[in-house]
Amino acid sequence: MFLESYKPRHSKIKKKNLFGLIKYVIFISVLLILVLVFAISEPKDNKKTLDKEFFIGNYEKSKNILRIENATFVGKDKKRRPYTITAKLAIKESSKKNTFMLESLKADISLKENNWLILKTKKAFFDINSKVLSSNQSVGAFYDDGTSFISPSLSYNLNNGIIYGNEGIEMLGKWGNIKSDYFSYSTDDEVLVFDENPVMLINQ
Template sequence: MAKVTLPFFAVVLILLVVVWPQLEEQVITEGTAIGNSILESSTPDTLSALNPKYLGLDEKNQPYTIIADLAEQSSERENEIFLTLPKADITLEDGTWLALSAQTGLYDRDAKYLNLNGQVNIFQDQGFEIVTEEAMFDAKAGSAYGQLPVQGHGPAGTINAEGFIITDRGKRITFTGKSKLIILPGAQEALKQ
């Protein structure tokens, strides 16, 4: 019995080693991964999914992910997906990341724009956090902006401003309008870490 089962399992393992990278490559290319989602139609022209996950690549082939608790898509506007409790993140070549979360969102698959609304939190891996009520995330360019009042804090201090612009895939944050910056003692040491 062992003469038959051991070679069989060896062949199965070899096939998995050969086939698995090809399957993984298909998932990483742009698209929606439903995973354990439950698809249902609440109305005849609306499709819903629980815990959807969207994987994509930006202009520089850096991966980004958009997940949510619930996604709804209308048959009238197939490129727009309404999200409940969306979260988005982009990982850069050097391993740094930028993450966004909100109460609701609208993702345009064609333009690769995510419009976030309600308690928008933006985190940068160096310890900076921005809180506002609305933000637009351009997944393709790896940038974000907002025109409503914003509060932020980080290792260097705190800031209040009328808006913000994040460029260079999270490396540069510009605050717009009337702004008030409070720099903490020892800010240069905190930023070096």
């Protein structure tokens, strides 16, 4: 009777060990899945240089939008003169392949003979392909000789050095001031053209 009812203990031990192993594998698998999901969904917020000739800044990228905090765009025009554009925030939507929207920007532009020009505005758009910087908000410009101007909007081709605006300009200098409805400026030959109702007031 005793032998007929006897069941070996080692088979029970094997079943317990197998069940424990299955639970351990399931636990590890779930843990790995959670880690992978967290790593994929976590936004990147580290300072990186995506392209040394392009831009530098802390960036966060999602499926449709690239956001760069404290962005810096660097480059050279066709005369190999450097320029630097800094912005508090740069945003590029995936639908706009080459265009960044810039907030609180400052553009430092080198001119010939070590002269320089600075542009400032609250909002602008920069096409990284054509190198065109444009703004439909008030833009302030400052030259190294103390001359400055304000324009409601302008477009600046950083590659060929042409700036123009068709919504007016007011230029101030030691000599006086000029107002005009249209202006253009070439940084190559430093020729400034005022057109459409220009008015000049000369200081006495």
